[in-house]
Amino acid sequence: MTSLVERRRPTPPAPTDPMRPVPYRLEHLRQETRDTYTLELAPVDGEPLRYGAGQFTMLDAFGVGEVPISISGDPTRAGLLEHTIRDVGAVTHALVSASPGDVLGVRGPFGTTWDVTDGQGGDVVLVAGGIGLAPVRPALLELLTHRERYNRVVLLYGARTPEDILFGEDLRSWAKDFGVDVDITVDNGQHAWRGKVGLVTQLVPRAGFDARHTLALVCGPEGMMRYVAQALVDRGVPPYRVRLSMERSMKCGIGLCGHCQLRELFVCVDGPVLTYDRLAPLLTCREL
Numbered sequence: 001m002t003s004l005v006e007r008r009r010p011t012p013p014a015p016t017d018p019m020r021p022v023p024y025r026l027e028h029l030r031q032e033t034r035d036t037y038t039l040e041l042a043p044v045d046g047e048p049l050r051y052g053a054g055q056f057t058m059l060d061a062f063g064v065g066e067v068p069i070s071i072s073g074d075p076t077r078a079g080l081l082e083h084t085i086r087d088v089g090a091v092t093h094a095l096v097s098a099s100p101g102d103v104l105g106v107r108g109p110f111g112t113t114w115d116v117t118d119g120q121g122g123d124v125v126l127v128a129g130g131i132g133l134a135p136v137r138p139a140l141l142e143l144l145t146h147r148e149r150y151n152r153v154v155l156l157y158g159a160r161t162p163e164d165i166l167f168g169e170d171l172r173s174w175a176k177d178f179g180v181d182v183d184i185t186v187d188n189g190q191h192a193w194r195g196k197v198g199l200v201t202q203l204v205p206r207a208g209f210d211a212r213h214t215l216a217l218v219c220g221p222e223g224m225m226r227y228v229a230q231a232l233v234d235r236g237v238p239p240y241r242v243r244l245s246m247e248r249s250m251k252c253g254i255g256l257c258g259h260c261q262l263r264e265l266f267v268c269v270d271g272p273v274l275t276y277d278r279l280a281p282l283l284t285c286r287e288l
């Protein structure tokens with residue numbers, strides 16, 4: 001006979017299928033630059049998604065396709081789910097062309113995190129190139145909620161042109177309100193640009209941080225990450241304290257299909273955030 005207690009026990013929720021997209025409604029669409037937009041999504045049913053800084057979701061523009069996109073919002077606040085997307089092809093174009101009220105599919109969150117708390121008590125250096133600032137933003141927002149636990153926080157950011165600089169208001173506030181050392185460079189500056197011109201790699205040797213007590217987080221094109229990681233190691237940052245967020249073509253996002261394989265690694269589950277000591281031998285193999 002079933003006891004009263006057993007009968008009152010709630011039925012445990014059915015395990016969710018990681019391959020089934022969950023419907024999310026687009027609440028706001030914010031244009032960041034000429035080709036980059038931030039989408040703010042809310043679940044059609046249920047709770048906001050919990051995630052760690054550095055994780056990504058598979059975003060589905062129904063009928064067009066599904067792509068991996070990093071979460072760009074604040075992981076310490078439950079709220080709208082943010083993704084910042086550069087319009088480069090069919091699926092990203094469909095995603096940034098959605099209108100408020102439209103429903104998109106979300107799978108995840110997937111992958112490893114930046115684990116920014118490992119930098120507590122020391123300096124943290126974040127280096128981003130282009131759209132790479134989007135995956136780095138959650139790590140910065142997380143550490144700024146406990147700013148007093150970190151010493152120097154340095155953000156080195158490279159964009160193609162001044163018009164391509166992402167999160168302009170954030171950059172100003174991080175510097176002014178939180179004491180982040182923000183240093184920006186562009187590949188091509190017009191006459192009105194009074195800032196630096198050159199590669200973000202060139203900012204590393206002069207940036208003010210104590211290399212031996214630094215955690216470094218790097219995201220951008222693979223070539224840029226290779227040079228930045230080496231420049232950080234040359235400054236004295238231990239390779240295991242340098243973390244890179246890798247991009248690979250992905251299909252399943254959960255370690256089943258092999259699309260994202262990088263020699264022995266499946267970037268969707270072993271990454272996207274990986275340490276440089278593990279990645280260095282793979283980054284030098286251009287054919288992989």
Ligand SMILES: Cc1cc2nc3c(=O)[nH]c(=O)nc-3n(C[C@H](O)[C@H](O)[C@H](O)COP(=O)(O)OP(=O)(O)OC[C@H]3O[C@@H](n4cnc5c(N)ncnc54)[C@H](O)[C@@H]3O)c2cc1C
Binds near residue numbers: 065068134250
């Ligand atoms: C873990 C992870 C996180 C990502 N996070 C973000 C993010 O936060 N924001 C964002 O905008 N994108 C992000 N991307 C990249 C994004 O997934 C691709 O831009 C997208 O898959 C392209 O799909 P598409 O159908 O729009 O274009 P496609 O038709 O697949 O490609 C169109 C053109 O863009 C080029 N292209 C494709 N992928 C990339 C890429 N990764 N980088 C540069 N050029 C590319 C192709 O070579 C082609 O020329 C991430 C990728 C991974 C693996």
Ligand code: FES
Binds near residue numbers: 253256269
């Ligand atoms: S995307 Fe399928 S194994 Fe990584």
